[in-house]
Amino acid sequence: MFSKEEIIETIRMILVEHLNVRAVTLGISLLDCVSDDFDTMRDRIERKISEVAEGFVEEAKAVEGKYGIPIVNKRIAVTPASALLGPAIRGIPDEGAIELAVGLARAFEEGARRVGVDFIGGYGALVQKGCTRADSILMRSIPKALSSTERVCSCVNIASTKAGINVDAARAMGEIVLETARATADRNGIGCCKLAAFANAPEDNPFMAGAYHGLGEPESVINVGISGPAVIRAAVEQSRGEDFRVLAERIKRTAFKITRVGELVGREMAKRLGVRFGIVDLSLAPTPEAGESIADIIEAMGIESCGAPGSTAALALLTDAVKKGGAMATSFVGGLSGAFIPVSEDAGMRDALGAGSLSLEKLEAMTSVCSVGLDMIAIPGDTPPETISAIIMDGMAIGVVNDKPIGVRLIPVPGKGAGEVVEFGGLFGSAIVMPVSRFSSSGFVERGGQIPPPISSLRG
Amino acid sequence: MSTDRAVVTVMGRDRVGIVAGISGELAEVNANILDLASTKMGDLFVMTILIDISEMGVSLAELKERLQRRGEALGVQAMVQHEDVFRYMHRI
Numbered sequence: 001m002f003s004k005e006e007i008i009e010t011i012r013m014i015l016v017e018h019l020n021v022r023a024v025t026l027g028i029s030l031l032d033c034v035s036d037d038f039d040t041m042r043d044r045i046e047r048k049i050s051e052v053a054e055g056f057v058e059e060a061k062a063v064e065g066k067y068g069i070p071i072v073n074k075r076i077a078v079t080p081a082s083a084l085l086g087p088a089i090r091g092i093p094d095e096g097a098i099e100l101a102v103g104l105a106r107a108f109e110e111g112a113r114r115v116g117v118d119f120i121g122g123y124g125a126l127v128q129k130g131c132t133r134a135d136s137i138l139m140r141s142i143p144k145a146l147s148s149t150e151r152v153c154s155c156v157n158i159a160s161t162k163a164g165i166n167v168d169a170a171r172a173m174g175e176i177v178l179e180t181a182r183a184t185a186d187r188n189g190i191g192c193c194k195l196a197a198f199a200n201a202p203e204d205n206p207f208m209a210g211a212y213h214g215l216g217e218p219e220s221v222i223n224v225g226i227s228g229p230a231v232i233r234a235a236v237e238q239s240r241g242e243d244f245r246v247l248a249e250r251i252k253r254t255a256f257k258i259t260r261v262g263e264l265v266g267r268e269m270a271k272r273l274g275v276r277f278g279i280v281d282l283s284l285a286p287t288p289e290a291g292e293s294i295a296d297i298i299e300a301m302g303i304e305s306c307g308a309p310g311s312t313a314a315l316a317l318l319t320d321a322v323k324k325g326g327a328m329a330t331s332f333v334g335g336l337s338g339a340f341i342p343v344s345e346d347a348g349m350r351d352a353l354g355a356g357s358l359s360l361e362k363l364e365a366m367t368s369v370c371s372v373g374l375d376m377i378a379i380p381g382d383t384p385p386e387t388i389s390a391i392i393m394d395g396m397a398i399g400v401v402n403d404k405p406i407g408v409r410l411i412p413v414p415g416k417g418a419g420e421v422v423e424f425g426g427l428f429g430s431a432i433v434m435p436v437s438r439f440s441s442s443g444f445v446e447r448g449g450q451i452p453p454p455i456s457s458l459r460g
Numbered sequence: 461m462s463t464d465r466a467v468v469t470v471m472g473r474d475r476v477g478i479v480a481g482i483s484g485e486l487a488e489v490n491a492n493i494l495d496l497a498s499t500k501m502g503d504l505f506v507m508t509i510l511i512d513i514s515e516m517g518v519s520l521a522e523l524k525e526r527l528q529r530r531g532e533a534l535g536v537q538a539m540v541q542h543e544d545v546f547r548y549m550h551r552i
Contacts, residue, residue: 001495002467006550007508008501011469011539065521068541260548328552 010257013231018292019258020070021265022285023225024060025121025206027213027278028052030079036087038100042107045084049076049111049120052220052275057116059272066268069261072227072287073427075119076112077211081105082125082138089137097137098144105145105152112151119194121211124155126201128163129450139169142176146191147183153209159199159396161403165451170396173197174389174445178412181381185414188422192411193376197392199399199406204279204334207372210407221278222270223335226262226326228254229284230291232318236300247301248321255282255325263330279334282326283371284318286346288429294318294339295348306348307358315339316369336405338371344411344424344431345376353432360391360434368398373406378422378431381414388412390441393451401454464514465494465543468527472536474505482507482538485530490517505536510543 013019033044053076060074081104089097105123112120123145125135142154158169177197181189196209203214206223213221235254239247262280270277286293295306298314319338327333341363343349352358360377367373373395379388392408399406411431413422418435470482479498486493491511498507513520524540531538 001497001510002508002546002550004497004499004506004508007467007469007546008506010546010549011471062521065524066542067545068539069545257549261545264544264548 014068017230017234018289019231019261020072020227021224021262022227023073023075023206024071024265024269025075025077025211025223025225026053026056026273026275027077027204027217027221027223029213029217029219030084034084034087036090038088038103041084041088042103045107046110046114049078050114053115053117056273059269063265063268063272067264069265071265073119074117075121075208075211076117077206077213078108078120078122079215080125080212081123082132082135083215085138086132086134089134094137098141101138101141102145102148105141105149108152109149117151119151119153119208121153121155121208122213123152124157124212126157127169128157128160128166130166131169139172139176142195143179143183143191146180146194153194153211155196155198155201155210155212157198157201159400161200161400161457162453164453165393165396165400167393167445167451168448170197170389170393171445171448173392174385177388177410178385181412181414188424189381189411189413190424190428192409193424193428196407196409197396199396200404202335202405206281206335207283207285209409210336218276220275222266222273222275223278223281224262224266225281225283225285225335226258227285228258229286229293229297231258232284233291233297233300236297244317248317251318251321252325255322256329259326259329279332280326280330281335282323282333282337283335284322284339286340286342287427288345288347290347293346293348294341295346295352299348305355305357306352307362311362312365312369315366319370336371340372340375341366341370342372342376344378344429345427350430350432353434360436364394367395367406368402371405373399374408374410376409376411376428376431378411378413378433379436380417380433381412383412383436384440384442386440386442386445387436389445391436393445401456403456463543464512466511466513466520466540467543467546468509468511468538468540470507470531470536470538472505472534473503474500475535478505478534478536479507481530481534482509482527485526486511489523489526490515491523
């Protein structure tokens, strides 16, 4: 039997501190759906997603009931779309090929709709060292694909520690982000909430918008993203007045417990669906709900408002302690595994922005010690594409040099300027538009080509 | 290793009939009580019950609903979770 303290601790985490599993993501390979006839491929994709994911949402609900742990998001990740597209667009002129790519996004949407999941990731490409024709076509199709679907998420990996940074792709992404915002201007550029540029994108990331089912993955797999900012914050608050050794230890112990729940849910889901259990992503994921905030944890450590000096050190300690505690709790760690600091999705981050303690530059510094990068940041709609590309390149540089995954998800909100408030709704939350540098980076971005990989990549 | 045991947790203002009400519900569905502990935390009455669900006549989901209903009638919060969630979190 468990002690009543143990039972009450668990119940308190669930009822008071909103402990939940943030995402259970079913990865599905679509490689066997490829055909040089587009309609055949589309039918195969829609059928395969609905067959493999049949019962996915229902089983997740049953697991929630069994353990009394909410699973917030049930999602699907598929093979990067550009790896599927090639044969179907051979010999077809660009405009027609782009339309077929958009048709692929619609097939993903239809598959996701049939099984009742809210997001499907994988409408992307891996172009860190250069683009195939299918990659280029797919990237050009992103604005239309994301504006004509609701559930499809797109991730383009444009840099890696081994390859360096594909500056041509970064340059293209500046335009693609702006076009996607314009194509969804009636909803504050919400299309960009579903679009991320990545460096070192993990093949088993369960979190959107970066989730895709990598080419090294098995036929299908269950990956789990944990949560628990409010549980960690409560632990930090208990350590008021204690030094950092004690604080780090407390976070580690708490992270272990949170991660065990993810491990349990992942194993059970995989067993029920008859697929392999992949990884647990040790990321603390915030939500716009009160208390579910990484900024709140940083502030509970003794920082007046997130972004004030010390915030980077606080985030570094948090990320490291979560990893150390979590690594003991699961058989396989994967995904992004760090703290997320998505500005619009974290009420504390938004408050810090409102208070004036948080700037884009401080966020950039903080991304060097967590994983997700510059995430869900609203910027003025008239930001030049070269500036967006250059912000993306700065993010990529941090990921490449530090040999870690990093994503950049910017929303240039059409018609809005710095300081204005925008609503995205639901999990995406609301944001205050952040000012960006008025100085130009166009001469830098327009050089194009490839930034070579760092010397640290020549290992082994 | 998974088990066929679950933990019932009851929390609320103390009153006559909570133990009888909840254990009666468990008896009705043939869930055997393996261990039971109760305590007062300030004004709050807290009871934890380890039950064997291998011979239970209903699903865990149905027991959860029944306990919720009975708990509401008694003015307490009653929930049930498979034992594994506590085992995973508190035992290595």
